[in-house]
Amino acid sequence: MSISAAVSDALAAGRPVVALESTIVAHGLPRPRNLDAARSFERLLRDAGVTPATVAVVDGVARVGLTAAELERIAEDPSVVKLSARDLAPAMALRVTGATTVAATALLAARAGIRVFSTGGIGGVHRGAARSFDESADLVALAGLPITVVSAGAKSVLDLPATLERLETLNITVLGYRTNRYPGFYLADSGLPIDWRVESAEDVVAVMAAQDALALHRAVLVANPLPAERQLDPRLHDRVLAEALAAADQRGVTGKGVTPFLLAYFQEHTGGASLEVNIDVATGNVVLGGQIATAWARRERSSATA
Template sequence: MMSRIALSDAVAAALAEGRPVVALESTIISHGLPRPRNLAAARHFESLLLGSGVTPATIAVIDGVARVGLNDAQLARIAEDPGVTKVSVRDLAPAMTQRASGATTVAATALLAHRAGIRVFSTGGLGGVHRGAAQSFDESADLVALAGLPITVVSAGTKSILDVPATLERMETLSITVLGYRTSRYPGFYLADSGLGMDWRVETPAEVVEVMVAQDALDLRRAILVANPLPGEKQLDPALHDRVLADALGRAEAEGVTGKDTTPFLLAYFREHTGGASLEVNVELAANNIVLGGQIAREWARRGAPDAPAGAGDRD
């Protein structure tokens, strides 16, 4: 029977030897960034980790196999093949049995990273409660996944196109720990400050690891979200952001865009109507989170914290 989860040689070796590994999602490559910028960005993201002694584990489903760690050809396929779909947790089993190829969302990436034994995961922005969810019940599976997985996720907060206050409330209900990295203000993805506060703040990767260790000691099988804002001078202009967001939401409603098509539609609208500025901010914030994720993973490995369980996955 064909293996359903395969670790690349580099990821398998790093985990076996206790070296730092950071998981990376692939939806940002396939659906979050335009071609050909997406492939260049994906290679850049991995190089940031490699240059600091951390093994990148970009995750995707390719021809029915969930791959934890991609080679360059596989990375290019996710970036360039228009047939690559978005795969969340609910889609994993059908995609595997039908030998499909898909880019993993935050939820699916977190699940597969955990199954492989990877503790740290860097992404751009987190999914959450959609605007109007009181009527549509539209809420990202990211939140449900993180409520049941002991993984540390570094992100620039929740995508600002979503209902950020409602998302924070849901994370509280789901007991997802939220740590502000050198800030007490919850970041707003394109913006450094969403206007909302946080209860807990940390200043160093070592402090994040202390929380991870304490959470393990309590056997709390919940994610830790490290909210990592961009520096203010690198954020999208707030006035431009607010104007384009209002226009984008109106256009999405007028065109009947719903469900999983909403986020790609709104991000594309932002790119077009900010003259590409939002694209640069998106790449910048993702890179910023990857650098911090690498620092946390190195500290986690330095302390000898166990990552990969026995039989975590098949070596590629």
């Protein structure tokens, strides 16, 4: 694993760092908007005094923190593959270039010593999983990694009630950021309750510190909803989702190909509205992740001098 000089220096100095996944860049957003968004995410963090650490595998090297050229390659090269945690070792051994999912990003970021990771939406339990056993590796990975993940919940194309049940089974703490309701990615409110609510980045950091004190090496999931006025129209969402699921079933799309297919279907059949929501979701999570990382760094410095 290679940690960029900027990320390494920030970690050594106790400055805030936020990990960013690269699958959203390579497979979640269309070209050329994806590169613009990736640069924007990094710039938002730098402007806030936070070091961005976009994660990917480049020619077999797991990189935490990309150069401008590497970020462009991930965004523009159609041969870039999608890598979950289980794919990292083969990709490294075979010198493949790939974009990391939530599971793979969280793993590499945690190995580097990064405590905060911002993404759009996590993976979860797929619809029909009782028959297919189709469940994202994100959940299992997060059950064993001490990292705080900021997302707008799980993607709404998933079985959200089952996803929350699995998170409970895996003892993964879920915090609603200024909300008592679990967000549904494109939607501000999935209709499902959250047990724990926090009001500030400092509240999140207090939970992180308490988990450390208990030696609970599990992720903290911060569910950060879009403002209701910026969400996708719920009626449009529900109609397109039903159509997208039917189309995926008809075409035999399964496994890790499902989410990119559904997101592309949403973009096409919502007239691009879902794309704007997707970018808004990720942007809001990057901003909040930066605030949490800053509060965490401040707490760590205070603890070191106490």
